[in-house]
Amino acid sequence: MAGSEERRVLREVALLTNPTAGKGRGARARAEAMAVLSRAGVTVRDLVGRDRMEAESLARAAVAGGVDALVVVGGDGMVHLGAQVVAGTATPLGVVPAGTGNDVARYVDLSRTDAAAATRRLLTGEVREIDLAVSEGRYYATVLCAGFDAAVNERANHMTWPRGQMRYNLATLAELRTFSPLDYVLDLDGTELRVTALMVSVGNGPSFGGGLRITEGAELDDGLLDVVIIKPLSRLELVRTYPKLFSGTHTTHPQYEHHRVRQVRIEASGVVSYADGERFGPLPLTVEAAPRALRLLC
CATH class of the missing domain: 2.60.200.40 (Tumour Suppressor Smad4)
Structure with missing residues (x-):
């Protein structure tokens, strides 16, 4: 995938999880991601909403608070939620795949079976700008x-x-x-x-x-x-x-x-x-x- 690229140092990230994604894979992937991030010295804001509305609210508050990235753990539905929060902003979105389809992870060759490996990829800090589609303000x-x-x-x-x-x-x-x-x-x-x-x-x-x-x-x-x-x-x-x-x-x-x-x-x-x-x-x-x-x- 071509596009504008840069590298970003990750000191603090918001980790937003759908624990029910992939019949429990989300919760396991969250634990693996947190372990990798902690070992790398990254401060993690661990976010789990009781429902979609609360999850989005927590993510917006974290981004407004200045985290270096919003990282979602789950499937394309969680990417969808994260995109609503960070689209058009300077805050990048990271993905730890743990859902059913995981097509966004396919697009950028992230491991869909090894959450730790996917998280280590994020730690490189490589950021690419990609398009979204939008209808009435929803991406x-x-x-x-x-x-x-x-x-x-x-x-x-x-x-x-x-x-x-x-x-x-x-x-x-x-x-x-x-x-x-x-x-x-x-x-x-x-x-x-x-x-x-x-x-x-x-x-x-x-x-x-x-x-x-x-x-x-x-x-x-x-x-x-x-x-x-x-x-x-x-x-x-x-x-x-x-x-x-x-x-x-x-x-x-x-x-x-x-x-x-x-x-x-x-x-x-x-x-x-x-x-x-x-x-x-x-x-x-x-x-x-x-x-x-x-x-x-x-």
């Missing part, structure tokens, strides 16, 4: 899903078993039974497009859901959003195509369409979008690129 780092992919996210978030990528695979198979194509109205940098599709995805980065590379080719520092349209497929064809999402080779399918824009407005009836694995909001939505909005410790 996301990975992909906004608005269709079949959002329905899969919704189902997966209500499943307690299994862990990891297999949860998304099973949710996909379950959603196949009932999902029907949707009618969309898109505004792509001022050009209107009406299309019937299974999904419309808006990527800041190339993947979501644990490595599903739906917006293959998306760059984190090009100042653009990657809008991917998957037009109607039969259930059998979707099952055949699904494995290609992990390698990004679905881009040659005739029902695939890709646009790069600075802004997109998406309209469709009855769709609740997801971004970073979190409920983002009902359509219609306007999403804009936010160039170099996040300083990422990686």
Whole structure:
């Protein structure tokens, strides 16, 4: 990943944890991260909110208090929370992966299985400026899903078993039974497009859901959003195509369409979008690129 780089000395960090991430992996990763940081002489403000609102409030107070970095322990949902706090500020965000998808960690080659190794990477102090996407003041780092992919996210978030990528695979198979194509109205940098599709995805980065590379080719520092349209497929064809999402080779399918824009407005009836694995909001939505909005410790 290209982009503006610098190094930052870490003397004091806020460590914000989702202890329930990854069925308890968050709590274990927190302990490992704290041990690594303490051995390195870094002062740690240990933050655990009772809910999302309290966690964000604690993080904002720590950043306002002048910590050198906000480090989140958890999955892409915790990155999402952290981005709301530090986007547009000089405070960098660090990630210790401990969630289900961990796509932001994939973007920057952080270990997704060894919390201590991921924390040691943060101690190098290397900061890279990357883009975010933003809609009505709310940021996301990975992909906004608005269709079949959002329905899969919704189902997966209500499943307690299994862990990891297999949860998304099973949710996909379950959603196949009932999902029907949707009618969309898109505004792509001022050009209107009406299309019937299974999904419309808006990527800041190339993947979501644990490595599903739906917006293959998306760059984190090009100042653009990657809008991917998957037009109607039969259930059998979707099952055949699904494995290609992990390698990004679905881009040659005739029902695939890709646009790069600075802004997109998406309209469709009855769709609740997801971004970073979190409920983002009902359509219609306007999403804009936010160039170099996040300083990422990686």
